[in-house]
Amino acid sequence: MVKRLDYGFRGFQVPPTAKRHRSTRRRGPFKKSAEDGQACAFELLASLAGELLQESESSASNNASEGNHHPSFSHTLVEKERQGEVRPLMAKGIHNGSCAESILFTEMESQKSNQKCLEHAETDCIVQCVSVNNNSNSECSEKVEAGLMSKNCKCRNKFVHHSNRLVEIPEDVRESSDANVKNGFRWEQVVSNSVFKGLPLGNKFCLKDPSELCVNSPSLINSNSNVKSPFCGDLLLNASISRHGNNNKLGFRDDDENFLRCNRVCTKSKAVRPPQRIARRRIRQLLTSKRWKVAPKLKDCEHSRTEFADGGVKPLYRKRKTCYSFERSRQCTLFKRRKFFGRSSVITSDGGFSWDSVSNSPDKGMDGDSSNSSIKRQASNDSHVKFSIKSFRIPELYIEVPRTSTVGSLKRAVKEAIMGMLRGGMHVGVLLQGKKVRGNNRTLRQTRISCEENLDKLGFVLEPSSLRASPAVCVGEPSQCKTPQLTRSPEARVLDSGISDALQDSSFLTNASNLVESNHESTSISTDTVVDKITTDARALVTVPTSSTKALAVIPAGQKTRHSELVQRRTRRPFSVSEVEGLVEAVEELGTGRWRDVKLRAFENADHRTYVDLKDKWKTLVHTAKIAPQQRRGEPVPQELLDRVLAAHDYWSHHQAKQHGLHGMHHQDGTMKDTVLIASNHI
DNA sequence: GTTAGGG
DNA sequence: CCCTAAC
Numbered sequence: 001m002v003k004r005l006d007y008g009f010r011g012f013q014v015p016p017t018a019k020r021h022r023s024t025r026r027r028g029p030f031k032k033s034a035e036d037g038q039a040c041a042f043e044l045l046a047s048l049a050g051e052l053l054q055e056s057e058s059s060a061s062n063n064a065s066e067g068n069h070h071p072s073f074s075h076t077l078v079e080k081e082r083q084g085e086v087r088p089l090m091a092k093g094i095h096n097g098s099c100a101e102s103i104l105f106t107e108m109e110s111q112k113s114n115q116k117c118l119e120h121a122e123t124d125c126i127v128q129c130v131s132v133n134n135n136s137n138s139e140c141s142e143k144v145e146a147g148l149m150s151k152n153c154k155c156r157n158k159f160v161h162h163s164n165r166l167v168e169i170p171e172d173v174r175e176s177s178d179a180n181v182k183n184g185f186r187w188e189q190v191v192s193n194s195v196f197k198g199l200p201l202g203n204k205f206c207l208k209d210p211s212e213l214c215v216n217s218p219s220l221i222n223s224n225s226n227v228k229s230p231f232c233g234d235l236l237l238n239a240s241i242s243r244h245g246n247n248n249k250l251g252f253r254d255d256d257e258n259f260l261r262c263n264r265v266c267t268k269s270k271a272v273r274p275p276q277r278i279a280r281r282r283i284r285q286l287l288t289s290k291r292w293k294v295a296p297k298l299k300d301c302e303h304s305r306t307e308f309a310d311g312g313v314k315p316l317y318r319k320r321k322t323c324y325s326f327e328r329s330r331q332c333t334l335f336k337r338r339k340f341f342g343r344s345s346v347i348t349s350d351g352g353f354s355w356d357s358v359s360n361s362p363d364k365g366m367d368g369d370s371s372n373s374s375i376k377r378q379a380s381n382d383s384h385v386k387f388s389i390k391s392f393r394i395p396e397l398y399i400e401v402p403r404t405s406t407v408g409s410l411k412r413a414v415k416e417a418i419m420g421m422l423r424g425g426m427h428v429g430v431l432l433q434g435k436k437v438r439g440n441n442r443t444l445r446q447t448r449i450s451c452e453e454n455l456d457k458l459g460f461v462l463e464p465s466s467l468r469a470s471p472a473v474c475v476g477e478p479s480q481c482k483t484p485q486l487t488r489s490p491e492a493r494v495l496d497s498g499i500s501d502a503l504q505d506s507s508f509l510t511n512a513s514n515l516v517e518s519n520h521e522s523t524s525i526s527t528d529t530v531v532d533k534i535t536t537d538a539r540a541l542v543t544v545p546t547s548s549t550k551a552l553a554v555i556p557a558g559q560k561t562r563h564s565e566l567v568q569r570r571t572r573r574p575f576s577v578s579e580v581e582g583l584v585e586a587v588e589e590l591g592t593g594r595w596r597d598v599k600l601r602a603f604e605n606a607d608h609r610t611y612v613d614l615k616d617k618w619k620t621l622v623h624t625a626k627i628a629p630q631q632r633r634g635e636p637v638p639q640e641l642l643d644r645v646l647a648a649h650d651y652w653s654h655h656q657a658k659q660h661g662l663h664g665m666h667h668q669d670g671t672m673k674d675t676v677l678i679a680s681n682h683i
Numbered sequence: 684g685t686t687a688g689g690g
Numbered sequence: 691c692c693c694t695a696a697c
Contacts, residue, residue: 570691596685611685616691619688 385450389460429461436461573608575617580637583614583621584644591652592618621645 399413430437430447432454437447444450449458575583586602595611603609624632625642 572691593686595687613691615686615688 385444385455387458426462431459431461570608574634577635577637577641579603579606579609580617580621580641583617584641584648587618587652588644588648591655592649593652618645618649622649625649 399410399417401410401413405413430449432447432449437449439447448454582602583598586598590597590601595615598614599609599611603614621637621642622645624637625646629636629639
């Protein structure tokens with residue numbers, strides 16, 4: 001039986017055209033412009049965002065050109081290695097769950113970390129040891145397996161810790177890899193030629209550049225034993241070792257984020273930190289507390305899948321989750337956007353579809369990113385209003401294709417779906433400020449559509465003439481195609497489809513990266529950026545749970561709508577047990593009123609965890625600890641931890657944790673816990 | 684910028 | 691996770 005992919009096609013836009021132009025307008029802060037009445041705050045915001053992005057892009061290209069002088073990390077490494085400035089010790093990439101993480105060690109750390117690698121790599125772990133003498137592979141292997149790999153273990157092995165087994169990569173593969181270290185991107189080949197072959201492409205995606213993984217460029221230390229490395233090592237070591245140093249296990253387990261971070265530090269020095277990230281930071285700040293980050297956590301999707309599979313997720317919860325997980329799921333944020341941007345009609349809340357920007361002035365061009373003004377009045381002729389519709393999004397499409405079908409057939413399927421929908425006939429609805437404008441015989445003036453202040457509140461809706469006419473394309477054996485659910489309103493489907501959960505399916509990355517054509521940068525730039533790019537270009541593959549299989553919804557939105565996505569909810573990232581452990585530990589010591597300190601202590605390197613997150617997590621932990629185990633959901637937290645949560649909570653709530661200066665006395669090991677136990681016993 | 688608490 | 695008042 002052929003497995004099928006359902007592609008729910010909820011949006012379709014013409015490809016992005018002009019690059020964002022650098023807006024010369026800056027009319028002041030958001031609030032002020034909003035007060036202008038006519039001035040659209042969002043426009044300003046968008047221009048600014050565009051500007052920031054542009055800056056970052058140019059800065060990025062500058063860095064890229066600098067890269068010519070400073071060859072890639074791996075090249076540099078090889079060079080340094082040859083010059084004896086560094087010597088390889090050991091490097092590991094932990095393939096934990098679905099994403100890779102690379103870690104460098106000092107000599108001192110290596111053994112310990114090695115152990116950790118083996119301990120914590122629950123699924124896959126790539127291990128390479130490179131050392132001085134030339135022990136046999138098997139000897140090294142044994143040591144690795146025993147977790148006793150030391151710096152003196154000398155083999156030149158590449159092992160893949162996969163499914164709890166250490167698998168040695170075939171000799172020929174290794175050799176070819178070694179011989180081509182300088183060429184970069186060999187590890188991917190190694191991986192794909194060995195046991196990782198057949199794993200989801202998302203994995204491969206993570207492992208492309210050996211310099212990112214630091215596998216062929218093992219851990220670096222200066223010959224003077226200084227931890228610092230002349231290039232990336234500095235940052236990298238700081239990042240990884242500090243985590244180990246504070247006995248924080250997060251670093252090993254928090255797969256994707258750490259992977260991203262490591263990638264970042266591995267491939268770029270501090271000085272060339274991805275400007276995109278900086279830009280985004282600034283944008284984030286502009287957007288108050290809104291955060292925008294794209295890093296689908298592959299591990300999460302497994303959980304999501306489980307939740308869907310057992311059907312235990314209540315509709316309401318699922319609905320919320322919808323908003324959590326898929327940052328690119330514009331449907332789930334339509335209402336939010338509307339709320340945020342008020343009058344902006346770039347995306348309307350009730351159509352599930354969009355009407356994009358327009359401009360009459362040629363020089364402004366079709367810049368959807370920075371020009372939100374949908375319609376501009378022709379100055380020369382007040383009796384006419386010009387509408388230039390830049391793109392329509394097709395309301396919703398469902399297609400279903402076998403997993404074995406080709407990209408080409410997918411394209412054809414999409415095309416057929418679109419054509420089918422068009423053949424079925426379309427209505428166009430007009431929305432003014434999100435509300436449907438009724439009465440076909442009323443004039444634009446009567447409906448106030450032509451009012452200048454309304455021009456940017458206008459939207460157009462494409463509606464299939466009949467719901468039945470909504471496209472459903474099936475490629476392959478038609479008998480296996482599911483009948484699309486087209487009897488509900490689009491809104492209803494949007495709301496309860498639970499679409500975004502599945503987004504975290506590993507197929508997201510896989511398919512997204514596959515679909516990105518000519519995304520040349522994606523292998524060498526930081527993964528952060530890669531993901532951004534993917535989601536920008538290919539925008540979102542979402543698995544849609546249908547009756548039995550999950551479908552994929554393709555939302556190829558152009559860059560035009562990117563601005564509106566800046567406000568999307570962050571991806572939901574459930575805390576892992578080890579994270580909880582770190583949190584509990586920190587709170588035990590620091591109390592419940594010092595979340596910033598908690599963050600610094602236990603989550604300093606977990607960029608995606610803010611102290612607010614930690615505070616929130618603590619809140620839910622306390623709640624979880626109080627409810628019956630049957631009522632808990634998600635990854636179960638060990639009861640022992642929950643007990644500690646409760647104990648710490650009780651203790652600190654009776655000890656005015658907020659008082660600074662007290663924390664010093666809690667550094668003694670055990671004291672705190674004993675106290676807590678006593679305290680809780682007395683309650 | 685942080686913290687606290689409701690949503 | 692988000693939002694925001696309060697500090």
